[in-house]
Amino acid sequence: MTKPITHVATTDISEMLNAGTERRMDLPGFHDEFVDFPHFIIRITDEIWRQRNIEKCKDWYAEDCAIHTLAGDIIGAEIVTQNTYDTLKAFPDRTLDGDNVIWSDEGDGAFYSSHLITSKMTNEGASEFGPATGRSVLFQTIAECLCKDNKVIEEWLARDNLALCTQLGFDPDAVARQQANKDIENGINLIDLHKKNRTAIEKGGPLVATTGSASKVAVEALKATLSGADLAELNGAYDFRADVKAPGGDLLYGTDQIGEWFGAHAGALSDITVSVDHIAEIPYLGHARDVSLRWGISANHSGDGKYGPATGAPLYILGVTQFRVMNNRVREATFIWDDIALRRQVETARQLS
Numbered sequence: 001m002t003k004p005i006t007h008v009a010t011t012d013i014s015e016m017l018n019a020g021t022e023r024r025m026d027l028p029g030f031h032d033e034f035v036d037f038p039h040f041i042i043r044i045t046d047e048i049w050r051q052r053n054i055e056k057c058k059d060w061y062a063e064d065c066a067i068h069t070l071a072g073d074i075i076g077a078e079i080v081t082q083n084t085y086d087t088l089k090a091f092p093d094r095t096l097d098g099d100n101v102i103w104s105d106e107g108d109g110a111f112y113s114s115h116l117i118t119s120k121m122t123n124e125g126a127s128e129f130g131p132a133t134g135r136s137v138l139f140q141t142i143a144e145c146l147c148k149d150n151k152v153i154e155e156w157l158a159r160d161n162l163a164l165c166t167q168l169g170f171d172p173d174a175v176a177r178q179q180a181n182k183d184i185e186n187g188i189n190l191i192d193l194h195k196k197n198r199t200a201i202e203k204g205g206p207l208v209a210t211t212g213s214a215s216k217v218a219v220e221a222l223k224a225t226l227s228g229a230d231l232a233e234l235n236g237a238y239d240f241r242a243d244v245k246a247p248g249g250d251l252l253y254g255t256d257q258i259g260e261w262f263g264a265h266a267g268a269l270s271d272i273t274v275s276v277d278h279i280a281e282i283p284y285l286g287h288a289r290d291v292s293l294r295w296g297i298s299a300n301h302s303g304d305g306k307y308g309p310a311t312g313a314p315l316y317i318l319g320v321t322q323f324r325v326m327n328n329r330v331r332e333a334t335f336i337w338d339d340i341a342l343r344r345q346v347e348t349a350r351q352l353s
Contacts, residue, residue: 006038008101009284016042016098028109029149037111038101040147045115048084049096057081060152067155070318070341072193090132094121099140102292102322104280110148114280114292116322116334117141128179129161129170129340137167139249142320142336144278144294156294158320162339163249173308176343180351183344189352190345194316201275201298201316214289214325215281221330222293222321223274225258228266234259238330245334268306269299269315284324288331291323301346313349317342 005024006016016039024036034040044060047053061077074083088094099116106112122136140163144156165172183190221237229237234255238244244252252258266272278294297317302310319337323330 070338090125090127091121139163158336177347180347198298218291218323228263247339268303270302272299288326311349
């Protein structure tokens with residue numbers, strides 16, 4: 001009997017790395033060493049980040065692979081490789097542990113993964129945030145990868161840089177200001193860079209059909225949360241015991257804390273438009289389902305508070321959220337976006353005003 005497809009959230013890493021040789025799903029174009037698609041994601045991550053075979057990035061990423069981040073895009077396996085080396089200079093002991101892989105079959109031999117990762121590392125060299133601090137940090141990332149023919153051909157990367165920055169001991173607004181000033185010196189404007197993304201959202205960018213009931217619950221919860229909905233609406237979307245992780249490493253419990261945290265975020269913005277750009281859904285345990293949503297926001301920084309005095313700047317957010325849905329409500333969720341890059345857009349507007 002064929003074994004079930006690898007379920008990352010409930011399987012020990014040793015079992016995932018020693019999965020045998022028998023194929024558990026149709027995986028055209030992928031090497032025989034991978035038993036299924038989640039196994040591919042876990043194995044290539046392990047080879048690069050735990051075994052430190054950095055040059056393997058050139059095997060696993062396409063030469064023209066686009067990696068989309070809120071701080072800007074990078075292109076190609078060569079840059080992915082160099083960025084990995086640079087990260088290890090600053091954090092030589094960095095590890096990446098796979099908490100979950102939510103995936104979808106995109107057809108025509110393509111597969112899509114939403115890989116929730118926890119990283120532990122010590123800052124022993126200069127990083128994008130400042131000089132070495134010697135501090136140890138713990139934070140999460142979600143890497144969403146479109147894969148085909150044994151390679152990542154496009155990636156959307158959301159990392160909780162706010163948690164990383166603050167744990168290192170840096171002031172996030174000061175770091176964002178420094179980065180914005182460096183951008184301006186180099187003729188870069190992050191607000192202008194994201195104009196096409198804001199336009200796509202405002203025009204009603206791609207919305208993936210919500211075929212499953214869990215996906216529908218997740219989409220409704222996402223939009224209610226990001227728009228700063230009232231408590232009654234959040235109570236309809238979330239279980240009263242809901243655990244939610246928010247940028248900065250903040251842990252929220254219950255709809256009152258969820259509403260307060262995201263209400264402050266939405267309160268700094270106006271004309272909030274949310275675009276859901278990809279949905280993946282897999283079973284968890286029992287009747288529970290895991291859903292990943294990649295999303296974007298177009299909004300204006302029109303309120304004082306969370307991001308300082310209002311600048312009126314048009315802002316773009318690239319984010320990913322993984323939901324665990326039980327009994328038609330969200331029981332757990334992890335929201336990740338790069339809040340340093342968001343603040344960098346605000347500081348760009350402030351410096352140019």
